Amino acid sequence: MMTFDEYQVWAGSRSKYEDIGLPCEVFTALGLNEESGEVAGKIKKYYRDHLDREMVKNHVCLELGDVLWYLSETARHWGLKLSDVVNSNFDKINSRHARGVIHGSGDNR
Numbered sequence: 001m002m003t004f005d006e007y008q009v010w011a012g013s014r015s016k017y018e019d020i021g022l023p024c025e026v027f028t029a030l031g032l033n034e035e036s037g038e039v040a041g042k043i044k045k046y047y048r049d050h051l052d053r054e055m056v057k058n059h060v061c062l063e064l065g066d067v068l069w070y071l072s073e074t075a076r077h078w079g080l081k082l083s084d085v086v087n088s089n090f091d092k093i094n095s096r097h098a099r100g101v102i103h104g105s106g107d108n109r
Contacts, residue, residue, distance in 0.1 A: 004082040011072040025077040032070035039063045 002010070017027050039060055046056040075085050096102050 004086055007068075008072045008076055008082040011069050012076050014069075015073060023077075025074060028070050028074040028077055032067065032074055035063060035066040035070055039067060 015024075018024060020027060042056055042059045042063060045051060046053065071085075072082050075082050093102075096104075
């Protein structure tokens, strides 16, 4: 079982986009958006076309893996460890829960 940071090092060792003419953090952020859309598309088609849930679940799993890779790479190019992103989100959600502001809008609630 890998830790988040081990995964991030592994993901970075598989990157092949450094010389494409875009800053890496732009390329990975665009990829993150694209892959997130693919997850949404699989789920949309599940409901629209009444597809087999297990089949769609497998596709969603693969697409979420792509989301994770781009998330990891985006964090890396911003100098963030994936474990710090996870822990920061953990703290933020716990704080919102404790203050009763899970249901709301805005970044600083």
